[in-house]
Amino acid sequence: MREEMKIMIVGIGGVGGYIAGMVGQKYKNLTLIARGKRGEALREHGVVLHSDFHGEKIVKDGVIRECAREVEEIQDLIFLCVKTYALEDVCQTLGSCVDDHTIIVPVMNGADTAQRVREYLGKGLVVDAVIYTTAAANEDYSITQLGQYTRILLGAVREEEHKAAKVSAGVLGEAGIEYEIPSDVRQAVWEKYIFNCAYNVITAYYLGNVEEIRAYEDRRAEFHMLLKEALQVAKADGVHIRQHYMEEEYQRFMRLSKGSTSSLKRDVEAGRPSELETFGGYLLERARNLGVAVPLSEQFYDGMKEKIRNRTD
Numbered sequence: 016m017r018e019e020m021k022i023m024i025v026g027i028g029g030v031g032g033y034i035a036g037m038v039g040q041k042y043k044n045l046t047l048i049a050r051g052k053r054g055e056a057l058r059e060h061g062v063v064l065h066s067d068f069h070g071e072k073i074v075k076d077g078v079i080r081e082c083a084r085e086v087e088e089i090q091d092l093i094f095l096c097v098k099t100y101a102l103e104d105v106c107q108t109l110g111s112c113v114d115d116h117t118i119i120v121p122v123m124n125g126a127d128t129a130q131r132v133r134e135y136l137g138k139g140l141v142v143d144a145v146i147y148t149t150a151a152a153n154e155d156y157s158i159t160q161l162g163q164y165t166r167i168l169l170g171a172v173r174e175e176e177h178k179a180a181k182v183s184a185g186v187l188g189e190a191g192i193e194y195e196i197p198s199d200v201r202q203a204v205w206e207k208y209i210f211n212c213a214y215n216v217i218t219a220y221y222l223g224n225v226e227e228i229r230a231y232e233d234r235r236a237e238f239h240m241l242l243k244e245a246l247q248v249a250k251a252d253g254v255h256i257r258q259h260y261m262e263e264e265y266q267r268f269m270r271l272s273k274g275s276t277s278s279l280k281r282d283v284e285a286g287r288p289s290e291l292e293t294f295g296g297y298l299l300e301r302a303r304n305l306g307v308a309v310p311l312s313e314q315f316y317d318g319m320k321e322k323i324r325n326r327t328d
């Protein structure tokens with residue numbers, strides 16, 4: 016019975032909090048990994064989700080643990096919802112809750128995230144996933160999901176893992192979360208990643224919301240070029256990208272509602288660790304290995320590193 020599945024969510028920030036708030040309505044065998052004050056708040060008030068899309072949700076059934084190392088029961092399904100820079104550390108804590116049948120779904124950004132999980136864990140069924148949403152944790156550790164749209168795309172190339180993607184999708188669907196199983200999950204992952212490589216990087220570089228990027232012709236042109244360079248890397252890597260991707264994603268950028276920005280911009284602005292290595296470093300490394308020139312992405316990456324260094328000095 017799916018409802019009896021042991022489900023664990025690691026990282027109860029924007030994405031993990033959204034998934035916990037929804038999945039917890041339906042699945043009671045839930046373990047949430049949240050540290051320090053966040054863990055205390057969740058123990059006291061439960062997961063409190065304010066969602067534009069689904070309304071107000073509270074989940075009080077979850078068992079809260081500081082670290083996955085405290086969990087001795089093998090889990091059926093684990094959602095990893097941490098930032099990409101924390102992925103390796105988190106995977107090292109999962110040993111006692113994963114066996115060969117455990118499904119692990121990193122609901123995170125990045126082009127190589129699921130592959131990294133496979134390499135770090137060496138066991139379990141790892142699913143590639145991408146989430147389209149805007150969600151963030153508040154100061155009181157409640158979670159706000161903005162806008163009338165949230166969707167998770169899941170899949171895997173290997174047959175066994177693709178079946179695991181379908182099981183995970185079933186769980187999400189029963190919890191009221193919209194999902195899709197695309198025919199080419201690598202395409203889905205890269206199509207989001209290419210956008211992130213342009214949008215997250217440019218908003219963080221100028222520390223601006225979308226309207227502050229769109230207002231200047233040169234910034235619009237830079238956005239377009241960053242998109243194009245990342246697209247060229249994807250193509251050189253053998254990823255199939257839909258035909259009118261550039262035009263459609265540029266139009267999406269032009270239509271994003273005022274005030275929209277990226278997680279990278281929010282993190283850099285707040286002086287927190289960031290996913291720059293995911294949106295800049297990894298792209299540059301792939302470009303170098305594949306012999307693709309990405310001069311503007313390089314310029315933005317170097318500029319961002321410099322800015323981050325200056326802010327922390």
Ligand SMILES: NC(=O)C1=CN([C@@H]2O[C@H](COP(=O)(O)OP(=O)(O)OC[C@H]3O[C@@H](n4cnc5c(N)ncnc54)[C@H](OP(=O)(O)O)[C@@H]3O)[C@@H](O)[C@H]2O)C=CC1
Nearest residue numbers: 026027028029030050096097098099101123124148149150
């Ligand atoms: N938020 C969004 O709208 C979107 C996010 N994404 C992607 O989803 C991923 C998650 O992002 P998001 O939810 O925004 O990130 P958040 O920073 O909001 O949440 C991450 C959570 O992980 C926790 N965490 C980190 N390390 C550990 C650990 N070792 N053990 C337990 N908890 C840990 C953090 O807790 P602590 O405070 O203790 O560090 C934090 O609560 C990222 O890859 C992001 O790019 C993709 C699309 C949209």
Ligand SMILES: CC(C)(CO)C(=O)C(=O)O
Nearest residue numbers: 124148149276277278279
């Ligand atoms: C696409 C976008 C900008 C949506 O929030 C995102 O993935 C991020 O902020 O990291």
